Amino acid sequence: MVDIPYEGIRGIPPAEVPDVELYHPRSWWTRYVFSQDAKVIAIQYSLTATAIGLVALVLSWLMRLQLGFPGTFSFIDANQYLQFITMHGMIMVIYLLTALFLGGFGNYLIPLMVGARDMVFPYVNMLSYWVYLLAVLVLASTFFVPGGPTGAGWTLYPPQAILSGTPGQDWGIILMMASLILFIIGFTMGGLNYVVTVLQARTRGMTLMRLPLTVWGIFTATVMALLAFPALFVASVMLLLDRLLGTSFFMPSLVEMGTLSKYGGGSPLLFQHLFWFFGHPEVYIVALPAFGIVSDLISTHARKNIFGYRMMVWAIVAIGALSFIVWAHHMYVSGMFPQFGYFFATTTLIIAIPTAIKVYNWVLTLWRGDIHLTVPMLFALGFIITFVNGGLTGLFLGNVVVDVPLSDTMFVVAHFHMVMGVAPIMVVLGAIYHWYPKVTGRMLNNALGKFHFWVTFLGAYLIFFPMHYLGLLGVPRRYFELGDATFIPSSAHSLNAFISVVALTVGFSQMVFLFNLAWSFFKGEASGGNPWRATTLEWQTPETPPGHGNWGKELPVVYRWAYDYSVPGAAEDFIPQNQPPRATQLAQGAAS
Amino acid sequence: MSAIILFLTVLAVIAGWWLSQQRLTAKPWLEEGPAGDFPGGDAMTWPAAKVGLGVFLAVASALFVLFISAYSMRMSVVDWRPLPVPRLLWLNTGVLVLSSVALQWSYVAARRHDTEGVIIGLLAGGASAVIFLAGQLLAWQRLGAAGYFVASNPANSFFYLLTAVHGLHLAGGLVALGRTSAKMWRGAEIADMRLSVELCAIYWHFLLLVWLVLLGLLTGWTDDFVNICRQLLS
Numbered sequence: 001m002v003d004i005p006y007e008g009i010r011g012i013p014p015a016e017v018p019d020v021e022l023y024h025p026r027s028w029w030t031r032y033v034f035s036q037d038a039k040v041i042a043i044q045y046s047l048t049a050t051a052i053g054l055v056a057l058v059l060s061w062l063m064r065l066q067l068g069f070p071g072t073f074s075f076i077d078a079n080q081y082l083q084f085i086t087m088h089g090m091i092m093v094i095y096l097l098t099a100l101f102l103g104g105f106g107n108y109l110i111p112l113m114v115g116a117r118d119m120v121f122p123y124v125n126m127l128s129y130w131v132y133l134l135a136v137l138v139l140a141s142t143f144f145v146p147g148g149p150t151g152a153g154w155t156l157y158p159p160q161a162i163l164s165g166t167p168g169q170d171w172g173i174i175l176m177m178a179s180l181i182l183f184i185i186g187f188t189m190g191g192l193n194y195v196v197t198v199l200q201a202r203t204r205g206m207t208l209m210r211l212p213l214t215v216w217g218i219f220t221a222t223v224m225a226l227l228a229f230p231a232l233f234v235a236s237v238m239l240l241l242d243r244l245l246g247t248s249f250f251m252p253s254l255v256e257m258g259t260l261s262k263y264g265g266g267s268p269l270l271f272q273h274l275f276w277f278f279g280h281p282e283v284y285i286v287a288l289p290a291f292g293i294v295s296d297l298i299s300t301h302a303r304k305n306i307f308g309y310r311m312m313v314w315a316i317v318a319i320g321a322l323s324f325i326v327w328a329h330h331m332y333v334s335g336m337f338p339q340f341g342y343f344f345a346t347t348t349l350i351i352a353i354p355t356a357i358k359v360y361n362w363v364l365t366l367w368r369g370d371i372h373l374t375v376p377m378l379f380a381l382g383f384i385i386t387f388v389n390g391g392l393t394g395l396f397l398g399n400v401v402v403d404v405p406l407s408d409t410m411f412v413v414a415h416f417h418m419v420m421g422v423a424p425i426m427v428v429l430g431a432i433y434h435w436y437p438k439v440t441g442r443m444l445n446n447a448l449g450k451f452h453f454w455v456t457f458l459g460a461y462l463i464f465f466p467m468h469y470l471g472l473l474g475v476p477r478r479y480f481e482l483g484d485a486t487f488i489p490s491s492a493h494s495l496n497a498f499i500s501v502v503a504l505t506v507g508f509s510q511m512v513f514l515f516n517l518a519w520s521f522f523k524g525e526a527s528g529g530n531p532w533r534a535t536t537l538e539w540q541t542p543e544t545p546p547g548h549g550n551w552g553k554e555l556p557v558v559y560r561w562a563y564d565y566s567v568p569g570a571a572e573d574f575i576p577q578n579q580p581p582r583a584t585q586l587a588q589g590a591a592s
Numbered sequence: 593m594s595a596i597i598l599f600l601t602v603l604a605v606i607a608g609w610w611l612s613q614q615r616l617t618a619k620p621w622l623e624e625g626p627a628g629d630f631p632g633g634d635a636m637t638w639p640a641a642k643v644g645l646g647v648f649l650a651v652a653s654a655l656f657v658l659f660i661s662a663y664s665m666r667m668s669v670v671d672w673r674p675l676p677v678p679r680l681l682w683l684n685t686g687v688l689v690l691s692s693v694a695l696q697w698s699y700v701a702a703r704r705h706d707t708e709g710v711i712i713g714l715l716a717g718g719a720s721a722v723i724f725l726a727g728q729l730l731a732w733q734r735l736g737a738a739g740y741f742v743a744s745n746p747a748n749s750f751f752y753l754l755t756a757v758h759g760l761h762l763a764g765g766l767v768a769l770g771r772t773s774a775k776m777w778r779g780a781e782i783a784d785m786r787l788s789v790e791l792c793a794i795y796w797h798f799l800l801l802v803w804l805v806l807l808g809l810l811t812g813w814t815d816d817f818v819n820i821c822r823q824l825l826s
Contacts, residue, residue, distance in 0.1 A: 121644060192651075201640070209616065241753065273593055561623075
């Protein structure tokens with residue numbers, strides 16, 4: 001940033017905030033462990049999520065080993081395979097992506113981006129992390145209990161989820177429910193903070209329409225999560241009671257192992273309604289923060305204002321609202337009243353409209369921009385392409401007649417991995433490359449970053465593109481081995497082996513990324529406060545990494561929106577949000 | 593799921609109304625300068641804790657409404673046998689109403705700077721809430737003694753589940769109420785405590801409302817209403 005003569009031209013005096021409002025740590029423990037500082041909590045969330053995410057990554061390797069080379073690995077049996085699927089899905093969707101986007105990025109970026117000193121309820125925020133950690137530990141403990149983790153599939157459908165014959169029927173399923181209930185309680189504590197901080201703690205001048213889209217995305221996703229997670233909570237509690245007390249909320253009368261079970265009359269369909277009432281918004285709980293973050297990455301690294309900011313905001317809100325009335329498109333084959341399908345197919349396809357608006361706006365932001373192919377930008381571009389691909393197969397699966405034959409095939413696996421696996425992970429990785437300098441004061445290694453990107457991006461396509469083809473052949477998902485089915489040609493088996501090799505390679509490249517994170521922390525090039533020359537407030541902090549309380553003595557005052565890049569006539573190609581207008585004019589005068 | 597959709601529609605209307613006050617049609621790229629130059633869009637003037645409670649109440653309502661949705665869906669299966677609601681529940685309801693009234697009293701006293709009134713109101717409210725919880729446990733015991741066990745019929749299961757969830761929310765509220773009372777007892781300034789007392793009162797009224805709705809559901813008053821809704825939507 002250039003030095004601008006400020007004397008005598010201050011806009012309005014920044015608001016003084018009484019010091020007593022801010023919590024101050026008194027010891028090493030309260031500073032780094034039981035910290036109430038949102039930045040520390042964010043890092044705790046991120047590290048915990050990454051750690052449990054690595055477990056899920058290893059599980060995916062084990063599954064791929066089995067699928068690619070069936071019969072070769074004697075240490076994987078059919079029950080374990082089901083357990084791997086279940087834990088991989090549950091961890092990735094909830095304990096990694098949700099926790100990382102909202103608990104990690106939300107905690108770090110919301111207070112900094114809105115110009116607050118911290119979250120509004122720091123103590124509750126701290127509690128949120130510790131409850132989350134407990135949830136993760138309970139989840140991880142299921143690997144060590146008798147019978148192992150549950151193998152019910154990440155959707156945990158009753159009746160099979162709690163019947164004998166499903167792996168983990170003893171302990172796994174009970175602890176899974178307990179862990180989910182804890183996660184939801186912990187998330188609610190954090191979520192209250194994110195929402196109220198955005199509503200109440202914005203600094204002077206930070207109107208809603210000046211918020212960076214990252215905050216809009218995280219904010220809307222949090223509101224959705226607060227309303228959607230109770231559905232999972234209700235489903236978990238009731239399923240837990242079915243399992244523990246023998247109630248029949250979801251359990252129909254059936255014969256179990258040759259004897260009539262104690263259950264009767266319950267409705268498995270009710271569980272599916274509750275589960276997907278949470279499950280579908282969950283897709284957008286992960287996607288909306290990704291949408292927001294990627295908008296900021298693209299604008300910053302293309303040195304151009306975001307195209308159609310208002311439309312982007314409206315689209316985020318519209319997607320958030322619509323995502324609550326599409327849940328039954330996950331249930332076309334569940335045996336629900338068939339005509340519901342047409343309603344839900346229609347709402348599903350309507351969501352494509354605001355989503356497509358966002359994609360067009362990203363592309364139009366890139367149009368004639370000054371595109372810097374930095375690592376964050378590469379990941380952002382990778383996201384757009386992957387999201388479009390995954391979204392297009394969503395149009396197939398959203399239609400009842402196409403979904404019914406494809407529903408239990410690898411096509412679905414390919415679709416949701418592209419759209420809510422790879423695409424959000426691309427954003428997570430891009431965002432880490434983007435904000436790592438702010439968090440640590442050091443740049444991540446560029447060469448390793450580019451290697452990481454290309455292997456991950458190309459690898460993800462080599463893994464998931466062929467899966468569509470497998471799905472169209474009718475290769476079923478969730479199967480331990482395919483056997484000698486005549487409709488599956490031998491080429492499909494070779495393709496499976498190929499996918500497995502690529503999956504292991506992509507997995508290896510993530511180790512390079514982890515090495516980069518650790519190595520750069522100590523040896524990385526010093527970044528300075530604003531290495532990407534970005535406009536948003538988090539890059540304008542007096543210290544890097546930002547100190548306790550974020551802003552020194554005075555809170556910043558915001559004078560403009562978050563996307564003043566390449567403003568004609570301005571001296572620099574970016575104008576920070578907290579730069580007063582007259583200072584800009586002076587700088588323009590100095591430049592001309 | 594019609595109940596939750598209805599509830600979300602109400603929330604969406606509220607959110608839409610709020611958003612419509614926020615100048616979402618502004619063109620921020622043209623609006624350079626201090627925010628004071630442009631109307632609207634500043635942070636709310638309510639205290640953060642009050643907004644936080646409001647958001648929490650929305651989440652808790654969603655939870656209860658989802659339980660009610662599940663209740664109304666499960667109810668339509670043939671094995672549903674409504675259980676005779678113990679008369680004790682009416683007494684409990686009265687106690688909970690008293691509890692709410694006491695906290696409202698406390699809040700009014702706080703506005704009048706009447707320290708003694710605040711403490712009396714808080715203690716009376718807390719005590720009657722504890723009596724309510726004890727009464728609920730007694731109702732459970734009586735039902736159990738009469739052979740209505742949690743797993744013997746879905747109606748029983750829901751009865752125990754809904755009363756338990758409501759009771760746990762009240763127990764959580766008692767923690768906050770206890771902290772507020774303890775601070776008042778130790779002689780905190782009444783001006784500092786007014787907000788805490790107000791939030792407790794709001795939460796109590798909310799739980800009273802939830803209880804009345806649940807009671808209507810459990811005693812079958814609302815059956816006709818639920819049936820009409822179901823017919824409208826299927």
